[in-house]
Amino acid sequence: xxxxxxxxxxxxxxxxxxxxxxxxxxxxxxxxxxxxxxxxxxxxxxxxxxxxxxxxxxxxxxxxxxxxxxxxxxxxxxxxxxxxxxxxxxxxxxxxxxxxxxxxxxxxxxxxxxxxxxxxxxxxxxxxxxxxxxxxxxxxxxxxxxxxxxxxxxxxxxxxxxxxxxxxxxxxxxxxxxxxxxxxxxxxxxxxxxxxxxxxxxxxxxxxxxxxxxxxxxxxxxxxxxxxxxxxxxxxxxxxxxxxxxxxxxxxxxxxxxxxxxxxxxxxxxxxxxxxxxxxxxxxxxxxxxxxxxxxxxxxxxxxxxxxxxxxxxxxxxxxxxxxxxxxxxxxxxxxxxxxxxxxxxxxxxxxxxxxxxxxxxxxxxxxx
Amino acid sequence: xxxxxxxxxxxxxxxxxxxxxxxxxxxxxxxxxxxxxxxxxxxxxxxxxxxxxxxxxxxxxxxxxxxxxxxxxxxxxxxxxxxxxxxxxxxxxxxxxxxxxxxxxxxxxxxxxxxxxxxxxxxxxxxxxxxxxxxxxxxxxxxxxxxxxxxxxxxxxxxxxxxxxxxxxxxxxxxxxxxxxxxxxxxxxxxxxxxxxxxxxxxxxxxxxxxxxxxxxxxxxxxxxxxxxxxxxxxxxxxxxxxxxxxxxxxxxxxxxxxxxxxxxxxxxxxxxxxxxxxxxxxxxxxxxxxxxxxxxxxxx
Ligand SMILES: Nc1ncnc2c1ncn2[C@@H]1O[C@H](COP(=O)(O)OP(=O)(O)O)[C@@H](O)[C@H]1O
Ligand SMILES: [Mg+2]
Numbered sequence: 001x002x003x004x005x006x007x008x009x010x011x012x013x014x015x016x017x018x019x020x021x022x023x024x025x026x027x028x029x030x031x032x033x034x035x036x037x038x039x040x041x042x043x044x045x046x047x048x049x050x051x052x053x054x055x056x057x058x059x060x061x062x063x064x065x066x067x068x069x070x071x072x073x074x075x076x077x078x079x080x081x082x083x084x085x086x087x088x089x090x091x092x093x094x095x096x097x098x099x100x101x102x103x104x105x106x107x108x109x110x111x112x113x114x115x116x117x118x119x120x121x122x123x124x125x126x127x128x129x130x131x132x133x134x135x136x137x138x139x140x141x142x143x144x145x146x147x148x149x150x151x152x153x154x155x156x157x158x159x160x161x162x163x164x165x166x167x168x169x170x171x172x173x174x175x176x177x178x179x180x181x182x183x184x185x186x187x188x189x190x191x192x193x194x195x196x197x198x199x200x201x202x203x204x205x206x207x208x209x210x211x212x213x214x215x216x217x218x219x220x221x222x223x224x225x226x227x228x229x230x231x232x233x234x235x236x237x238x239x240x241x242x243x244x245x246x247x248x249x250x251x252x253x254x255x256x257x258x259x260x261x262x263x264x265x266x267x268x269x270x271x272x273x274x275x276x277x278x279x280x281x282x283x284x285x286x287x288x289x290x291x292x293x294x295x296x297x298x299x300x301x302x303x304x305x306x307x308x309x310x311x312x313x314x315x316x317x318x319x320x321x322x323x324x325x326x327x328x329x330x331x332x333x334x335x336x337x338x339x340x341x342x343x344x345x346x347x348x349x350x351x352x353x354x355x356x357x358x359x360x361x362x363x364x365x366x367x368x369x
Numbered sequence: 370x371x372x373x374x375x376x377x378x379x380x381x382x383x384x385x386x387x388x389x390x391x392x393x394x395x396x397x398x399x400x401x402x403x404x405x406x407x408x409x410x411x412x413x414x415x416x417x418x419x420x421x422x423x424x425x426x427x428x429x430x431x432x433x434x435x436x437x438x439x440x441x442x443x444x445x446x447x448x449x450x451x452x453x454x455x456x457x458x459x460x461x462x463x464x465x466x467x468x469x470x471x472x473x474x475x476x477x478x479x480x481x482x483x484x485x486x487x488x489x490x491x492x493x494x495x496x497x498x499x500x501x502x503x504x505x506x507x508x509x510x511x512x513x514x515x516x517x518x519x520x521x522x523x524x525x526x527x528x529x530x531x532x533x534x535x536x537x538x539x540x541x542x543x544x545x546x547x548x549x550x551x552x553x554x555x556x557x558x559x560x561x562x563x564x565x566x567x568x569x570x571x572x573x574x575x576x577x578x579x580x581x582x583x584x585x586x587x588x589x590x591x592x593x594x595x596x597x598x599x600x601x602x603x604x605x606x607x608x609x610x611x612x613x614x615x616x617x618x619x620x621x622x623x624x625x626x627x628x629x630x631x632x633x634x635x636x637x638x639x640x641x642x643x644x645x646x647x648x649x650x651x652x653x654x655x656x657x658x659x660x661x662x663x664x665x666x667x668x669x670x
Binding site: 049052053054073074075077078079080081083085087089090091100101104105148149151152 | 574
């Protein structure tokens with residue numbers, strides 16, 4: 001049932017000096033696992049807090065289940081919220097934390113206890129229910145926070161960087177567990193994170209945020225295969241950026257002249273002839289061959305950096321037009337080349353993206369804050 | 370230590386914008402002092418600790434011992450003159466019967482301190498939430514500090530004039546006016562440690578969490594904020610109680626025919642009943658000491 005809708009929601013702090021959320025529209029479908037992804041400080045937490053009622057929007061409306069809730073206090077919205085810092089009540093043990101919701105709502109003792117046991121079972125925490133939060137490990141605290149958020153029976157779960165405080169190993173384990181739980185219980189979940197790998201791995205859809213705005217909403221595949229914004233191309237996955245001007249344009253293809261008169265071709269994405277553009281190419285799309293071999297979309301260069309990252313090799317290559325690009329190849333499949341070697345870098349026409357050159361400059365557009 | 374001595378001076382000089390010359394000279398002074406200290410810390414590494422310890426013994430411990438000692442020495446007769454009427458025993462339990470006066474004062478002291486502290490706590494708790502929740506909170510906090518800054522005798526006088534028979538005639542000088550006076554300075558005494566606890570305990574975060582779990586604002590205060598503030602409240606209560614017991618200046622002006630222990634001591638001295646005053650002081654010190662221990666027990670963990 002729970003669908004969440006935000007229309008034109010805006011929030012500022014400090015008498016308008018800090019724009020935390022800048023007029024966003026967002027719809028979350030029933031039983032969807034949606035992730036708000038963006039660099040820290042981009043307004044993710046504020047958005048979540050406005051959905052929960054912990055913060056009131058300056059403008060715009062919040063709907064839960066088609067009911068306008070913008071004016072309702074948190075206790076009347078029926079959402080489960082897992083806080084970034086977990087916010088487990090320090091003066092209560094695990095059991096009291098988990099049963100707080102049912103008890104404060106005045107449910108019968110028997111029912112509260114049954115729910116408490118169910119929730120702890122759900123997150124597989126059986127022992128140590130009389131321990132206080134300060135005595136628990138990070139992973140256990142996270143489970144308690146989750147159990148507590150679920151205990152009120154809400155079908156809408158808000159998770160603010162729920163894995164942020166955990167070790168890398170536990171983090172990857174727990175993220176699938178949370179998703180499984182959400183799917184098993186048929187909940188709608190809004191998950192906030194700044195970790196794109198986490199977002200890609202668990203989301204049905206992702207909303208990419210930057211500076212209080214939502215840039216693109218889509219499935220992980222859509223964001224990766226078809227970024228609509230230059231920031232998204234860089235933040236979801238990685239991209240190399242080459243600046244140039246469009247010199248030719250047919251129905252399907254365009255030719256872009258890079259610095260020093262190097263021509264490359266890309267797919268036509270509604271750009272005009274003569275327009276200044278940025279060609280974005282993912283590091284894993286670029287092929288690399290030894291020596292100078294001309295061909296379509298082939299650019300000569302020199303290896304400047306080499307890093308073996310375990311499964312991949314990461315080359316930094318200075319192209320003949322002075323641009324620096326990163327090439328990532330699977331370590332077992334690739335030739336191992338060394339620094340200083342002359343190489344040719346190439347990419348398929350249909351595997352690059354073309355964006356209009358940003359008004360404020362490339363660097364500003366890609367900046368995290 | 371040299372830095373400790375020089376810092377306040379430097380601070381004042383800079384505040385008043387005195388030319389760089391004088392700062393330069395204080396710097397030179399500082400260098401000199403540092404040199405001495407370096408020498409001292411090499412040769413007399415323990416000296417500093419000993420000096421501090423001596424200072425504390427001199428100004429804090431010795432006077433208490435002197436008082437205690439005098440009480441013991443002059444218990445049955447004056448140690449110099451040998452007069453029995455000048456003895457603690459005679460003045461307390463003999464015809465002057467200061468002991469029953471002391472018992473009465475003890476009752477008034479504890480009654481007024483308890484009632485004042487209780488009422489002040491009831492006022493202080495919502496005040497803390499007001500201060501934290503609203504913009505005018507900082508202003509409120511500043512106003513609340515006034516009774517702590519105003520000399521206590523001036524405070525007592527203003528209360529007497531305002532609420533006493535000359536003013537609104539709320540109460541005659543006596544225990545009720547004492548209580549009223551003590552409430553006035555107790556509220557800030559309780560508010561301050563509560564605010565300190567509040568600031569160190571992330572109450573807004575936990576309150577928010579409670580609200581999402583279905584707690585109303587009232588539930589939240591009851592089940593989250595107050596338990597988290599408990600330590601601060603206890604500290605405030607004991608501080609306020611101790612202060613009530615020891616307060617002299619304001620109480621003196623509003624107490625009428627009732628009296629708490631400290632003004633009684635003053636009265637004894639004025640009546641030249643020194644041995645009785647000595648005993649009463651010892652008694653007061655002992656009570657304060659017990660309360661201090663209690664305070665430490667509550668605030669440390
Ligand atoms: N209560 C607040 N008071 C003032 N500024 C705030 C407050 N909450 C958030 N901000 C500011 O709003 C911006 C967005 O914050 P937040 O939503 O926490 O970002 P994120 O969760 O994406 O890191 C930041 O610049 C932050 O400093
Ligand atoms: Mg955040």
